[in-house]
Amino acid sequence: MRNTETLFLVGPGQSVQDFNPSDLQGRPTLTFSGTMDWFFEHNIYPTYWCFIDPFTVETLLKNIESNPKKAEWAKGLKDNTTLLYNHFQGTNEFYQRGLTTSQGQVWNIQAFGQIYFPQLKSMLKESISLQTEVVNEDYSLLLTREKYPLIKHPEYGKNTDKFTSYVLPLALYYFPNLKEIISVGFGDYDKPRAYTTNAEGYEGFQLSYQKLGPMVKNTLDNLNILIRFINRNSYYLDLENV
Numbered sequence: 001m002r003n004t005e006t007l008f009l010v011g012p013g014q015s016v017q018d019f020n021p022s023d024l025q026g027r028p029t030l031t032f033s034g035t036m037d038w039f040f041e042h043n044i045y046p047t048y049w050c051f052i053d054p055f056t057v058e059t060l061l062k063n064i065e066s067n068p069k070k071a072e073w074a075k076g077l078k079d080n081t082t083l084l085y086n087h088f089q090g091t092n093e094f095y096q097r098g099l100t101t102s103q104g105q106v107w108n109i110q111a112f113g114q115i116y117f118p119q120l121k122s123m124l125k126e127s128i129s130l131q132t133e134v135v136n137e138d139y140s141l142l143l144t145r146e147k148y149p150l151i152k153h154p155e156y157g158k159n160t161d162k163f164t165s166y167v168l169p170l171a172l173y174y175f176p177n178l179k180e181i182i183s184v185g186f187g188d189y190d191k192p193r194a195y196t197t198n199a200e201g202y203e204g205f206q207l208s209y210q211k212l213g214p215m216v217k218n219t220l221d222n223l224n225i226l227i228r229f230i231n232r233n234s235y236y237l238d239l240e241n242v
Contacts, residue, residue: 034195
């Protein structure tokens with residue numbers, strides 16, 4: 001699967017609810033954060049899953065515990081889904097690198113690092129730790145793939161756009177033979193997320209993308225990778241090079 005030339009990125013935007021899973025045509029998927037609900041609804045599984053806020057993991061595990069149907073579905077994760085995660089998630093280094101969670105540092109290390117994260121890993125086919133370098137507005141590591149660059153937008157007070165700072169760099173780093181990326185559920189900022197009423201951070205995401213977008217487009221061009229967006233309301237349409 002890592003050698004795939006085509007990868008679907010499935011995000012938490014409301015547009016994912018209009019997407020027919022049969023259009024995946026058996027091709028590998030990388031999904032982000034709370035999109036597991038969409039896969040559950042269609043009784044399918046992502047090939048790869050990633051997250052950045054550890055609270056996402058607690059939410060997923062508690063939803064599985066409280067819903068017998070979801071618990072039955074979750075048994076299939078063991079045969080189908082691989083986690084891609086940053087080597088410092090669940091450790092002090094998560095904070096030393098300037099990253100935060102909605103739950104706080106002690107919760108991140110004790111509850112998440114010692115309880116939820118090991119529990120999650122035991123439920124999945126595989127969990128792959130990626131040597132990660134947190135960098136400010138610099139995608140050059142993707143040209144050599146020495147490390148996975150997690151991109152930060154240093155301007156204080158902004159929520160860095162997760163698609164261009166986290167998910168897309170992960171795809172470009174981990175899949176060395178990529179020729180085409182197909183995205184759904186990312187960048188539809190005219191509506192709340194699919195499985196919550198939350199639109200928090202949207203303004204910050206758009207502001208950070210205004211700075212990061214040209215760098216991403218240049219990186220895609222240098223790697224000769226095409227990208228297209230199924231949801232035509234995506235804020236990232238100018239990345240398309242098809």
